[in-house]
Amino acid sequence: GAVVSQHPSWVICKSGTSVKIECRSLDFQATTMFWYRQFPKQSLMLMATSNEGSKATYEQGVEKDKFLINHASLTLSTLTVTSAHPEDSSFYICSARDQGTSGTLFTYNEQFFGPGTRLTVL
């Protein structure tokens, strides 16, 4: 399957710091990427849908000024947690949808997840 990378894999920072997380599709182009957050023992929660070349679409309750998303190219989306606080500590996972030329419906619909970034804010 396609490969999605995330960087960094973990980060510990002080309260008030801004943290940038990168999500890259390594062997395919992704016009759409998704950002999720997962708290311990809970399911993934979609934060926003990142569209290449346009503004991200945020889910209800997610502050767009706090979680800045930039999708500047077909292989890179970034999530910046601005002025992070301890309650922002979580596992952040991105995913990308392969819209390549394989032609199969299955490939078009599948999401490929990055390995996640564990953020701890002290």
Place this chain on the structure above:
Amino acid sequence: RKEVEQDPGPFNVPEGATVAFNCTYSNSASQSFFWYRQDCRKEPKLLMSVYSSGNEDGRFTAQLNRASQYISLLIRDSKLSDSATYLCVVKAGNQFYFGTGTSLTVIP
């Protein structure tokens, strides 16, 4: 009402047992259905898609019932390595909706 609902479990089953998970979805216009597996502190990974006719992959069988709006996953001859959280995922339009996941522990 949640878009996708799953029994969170936990399911604790002995090795070799057969276990079944169900998942219901609320949007009748949902187009695609998936089961993902997530190990602790790892990202979800696709286990299998769910086709209208039902599909099988080794010990795993997935079924879809559009009329009742539920999907199921059956695991036969459970292995210790099957211990994980199983996420039901439903795609409607451009959105993917996740269930809360069902925790499975296979006991020796």
